[in-house]
Amino acid sequence: MSEVILDLKNASIYQRESLVLSDINISINKGEFVYLIGKTGTGKSSFMKTLYGDLPLKEGKGKIVGEDLSTLKEKQIPFLRRKLGIVFQDFKLLNDRNIEDNLLFVLKATGWKEKNKMKEKVTQVLTKVGMKTKNFKFPYQLSGGEQQRVAIARALLNDPELILADEPTGNLDPQTSVEVMEVLQEINKNGNTILMATHDYALLLKYPSKTLKCDGQKVFEVVQKRAV
Numbered sequence: 001m002s003e004v005i006l007d008l009k010n011a012s013i014y015q016r017e018s019l020v021l022s023d024i025n026i027s028i029n030k031g032e033f034v035y036l037i038g039k040t041g042t043g044k045s046s047f048m049k050t051l052y053g054d055l056p057l058k059e060g061k062g063k064i065v066g067e068d069l070s071t072l073k074e075k076q077i078p079f080l081r082r083k084l085g086i087v088f089q090d091f092k093l094l095n096d097r098n099i100e101d102n103l104l105f106v107l108k109a110t111g112w113k114e115k116n117k118m119k120e121k122v123t124q125v126l127t128k129v130g131m132k133t134k135n136f137k138f139p140y141q142l143s144g145g146e147q148q149r150v151a152i153a154r155a156l157l158n159d160p161e162l163i164l165a166d167e168p169t170g171n172l173d174p175q176t177s178v179e180v181m182e183v184l185q186e187i188n189k190n191g192n193t194i195l196m197a198t199h200d201y202a203l204l205l206k207y208p209s210k211t212l213k214c215d216g217q218k219v220f221e222v223v224q225k226r227a228v
């Protein structure tokens with residue numbers, strides 16, 4: 001039987017007191033590539049935030065990478081995030097240091113100590129996203145697509161069990177979006193599980209995969225047709 005990485009049962013998502021999504025029953029298995037789609041304001045980001053512990057799961061049950069979201073305490077959140085790789089629309093790289101130092105910073109913050117191993121890991125993840133030769137560039141010296149590749153490399157540093165990508169191509173032009181998507185596809189082929197929120201239907205058509213939709217306060221799986 002395949003390993004379940006994410007499992008939500010009768011889960012409801014709230015922004016403070018207001019209900020955003022209710023009665024969610026979904027699961028994601030190891031190795032899957034899953035899209036989360038839906039119009040603006042339907043709750044994709046709120047859904048993602050709940051998964052990485054930025055919003056509490058107040059109703060229902062949720063298991064993610066072996067952690068229980070409904071009983072998650074504040075001090076367990078860093079531990080949960082170490083098992084996840086998170087990619088945002090706006091890259092969130094530190095502009096005051098180069099790419100290598102951006103990644104070393106994360107390794108240090110997550111408990112890595114040995115300099116050689118840290119450098120080796122940084123080279124490994126940058127190679128995976130085709131950015132090895134740009135390690136001494138600063139974020140502002142890179143294009144949006146390159147910055148997003150680095151952000152993906154950063155998400156890979158601690159060998160995450162699940163990658164959560166919230167609109168990773170939202171700030172990119174169509175051609176660059178495809179390039180970044182190719183990187184995510186490659187990573188998925190190598191065994192990483194990915195949940196990607198997007199409203200880029202062109203990508204869905206080009207790279208069809210399991211798709212969850214947020215609509216009318218519900219999340220449900222949709223079968224991809226030519227127009228979703």
Ligand SMILES: Nc1ncnc2c1ncn2[C@@H]1O[C@H](COP(=O)(O)OP(=O)(O)OP(=O)(O)O)[C@@H](O)[C@H]1O
Pocket residue numbers: 015016020038039040041042043044045046047199
């Ligand atoms: N910090 C917040 N406090 C209160 N309500 C919020 C907050 N953030 C979002 N909301 C509300 O929650 C609902 C879902 O928003 P969310 O950002 O999750 O949607 P989304 O599908 O990710 O939208 P988009 O595609 O525009 O990013 C919206 O009605 C929004 O107004």
